[in-house]
Amino acid sequence: LLGLSRMQIDSHHNRTQLQAQSLWEDMLLDAQFEAEQSQINLNFQSIPEVTLVGNEKLLSSAFENIVRNAIRYGQSKIEVxxxxxxxxxxxxxxxxxxxxxxxxxxxxxxxxxxxxxARDRESGGTGLGLAITESAILQHNGTIKAERGSSLGGLKMTVSLPIQA
Structure with a gap:
């Protein structure tokens, strides 16, 4: 918690240009492998070749938290x-x-x-992941929304982030 708190406080100092593809592609490939171990099919489109300006650790952590939650609670299919x-x-x-x-x-x-x-002990978690994720997205002038409108029947998380022109 302290490490994440420091990272959020200092996030405006550690901003660099980041390629979205290199920021998230390896994490998605790892998540896809992890999902397969639980008999979950994780499909993702290629990541657009765009540049974001931000804190690499925060943006990476935010995206990973959303995907890992989908793996934890999904039953057989995840779409990114x-x-x-x-x-x-x-x-x-x-x-x-x-x-x-x-x-x-x-x-x-x-x-x-x-x-x-999800409040039983077996499901794990502390209830901090999405709070940290929302904070990271907002610090990057983005938006995050959760809704029940998933075409797959579960949760749909939508995040928008500004890109560098």
Missing amino acids: QFSLSDHQLTFTVEDDGPGVPEEELESIFRPFYRVST
């Missing part, structure tokens, strides 16, 4: 898609898991909040 429009890179991560009840969608970004169906 990327799109570009109006100087924004948008990525969505959808799964076929149980999703999040509508009334809890905004709460999942609060520190230490855990969805009522």
